[in-house]
Amino acid sequence: MSSLRTVVNDSVIIHPPGFYIVAFETFPFISVYIIFLAFVYVVTLVFNIVLIAIIARDHCLHTPKFLAVVNLAVIDVTLSTCIIPSMIKTFLFKDNFVPFNLCLLQMYVYYAGISLESFALAILAYDRFIAICFPLRQNLFNTLPIMLCIVGATWVYNLSRVAYSTAIMTRLSFCNSVRVFSYFCDYAPVFRLACNDYTLHWSIASTSSMVNLMFPLTCVILSYLSILVTVFRMKSLGNRMKALATCIEHLVLVAVFYIPIFSIFLIGLYVRSIDPDQRVLSLSLATCIPPCINPIVYSLKTKEIRTRALALVRRIKTSP
Numbered sequence: 001m002s003s004l005r006t007v008v009n010d011s012v013i014i015h016p017p018g019f020y021i022v023a024f025e026t027f028p029f030i031s032v033y034i035i036f037l038a039f040v041y042v043v044t045l046v047f048n049i050v051l052i053a054i055i056a057r058d059h060c061l062h063t064p065k066f067l068a069v070v071n072l073a074v075i076d077v078t079l080s081t082c083i084i085p086s087m088i089k090t091f092l093f094k095d096n097f098v099p100f101n102l103c104l105l106q107m108y109v110y111y112a113g114i115s116l117e118s119f120a121l122a123i124l125a126y127d128r129f130i131a132i133c134f135p136l137r138q139n140l141f142n143t144l145p146i147m148l149c150i151v152g153a154t155w156v157y158n159l160s161r162v163a164y165s166t167a168i169m170t171r172l173s174f175c176n177s178v179r180v181f182s183y184f185c186d187y188a189p190v191f192r193l194a195c196n197d198y199t200l201h202w203s204i205a206s207t208s209s210m211v212n213l214m215f216p217l218t219c220v221i222l223s224y225l226s227i228l229v230t231v232f233r234m235k236s237l238g239n240r241m242k243a244l245a246t247c248i249e250h251l252v253l254v255a256v257f258y259i260p261i262f263s264i265f266l267i268g269l270y271v272r273s274i275d276p277d278q279r280v281l282s283l284s285l286a287t288c289i290p291p292c293i294n295p296i297v298y299s300l301k302t303k304e305i306r307t308r309a310l311a312l313v314r315r316i317k318t319s320p
Helices: 030-057 064-092 100-133 135-141 144-171 187-191 199-232 237-245 248-270 276-301 303-318
Strands: 004-008 011-015 018-021 097-099
Touching: 011 144, 018 100, 030 064, 030 276, 030 303, 064 100, 064 144, 064 276, 097 100, 100 135, 100 144, 100 187, 100 199, 100 248, 100 276, 144 187, 144 199, 187 199, 199 237, 199 248, 248 276, 276 303
Parallel strands: none
Antiparallel strands: 004 011, 018 097
């Protein structure tokens, strides 16, 4: 295999033409799993696109809450499109070669998507926090322009941060193995293949992973602690239940996203003998399933979306 050589600071940096994605070597029925993910991908696309279309077409839904929902739906579509088609190509059609630049692009989109998803859940928690704790000041603290600024700020921060961490991958020299043990061009499995120092990459990966998961999760927890305090101060039991009911769909999304990720992290930390293929399988499920569940939860649990979705279905049935 020929290598691409560039000169950086008077030292030769060797970039291979690409990498080979290697995983699930001990799973006999991996094709069935990939077909299942293909079904998950179709459901993810259909439900998220329908959700976005419903909100975009109905001016009554042009509110801060549903802007945050559209933000999550766009991230879900992007993240799923980044991962699942490449898994189908790699493990179903047995074409596991990924060109070097395409590998970096996939790495960039994946980690930007994961970080944005985490922040999107925090933004939805902020919307619930303002609606329940400051109902009379929503027009002051949670307007459409404010929500646009919050969403835009999270995109600028995450896209620029991940751009830097991906760009410094070009400083690494790959002169030995180009086999990446993961289900995509994963950041850590790739930089560990380098034959020069990757201390900076390890530091950025570990710090970014904790900050971009723990900071939004902390915001979510603090928001719901404040919501619980406000709810238990309400005198009417009916008002308490009504306020908590508006949080159910968001809590489901938080659980679906964070519980698998932290479970895998804790298992890897305390059960060091975990099978590598099982870990990769768990990580791929933790990445692919939430984008499929998110729009379904909002479609079923949010009255405004459910009503308009049913009206859309009836309109399609009665159209000539």
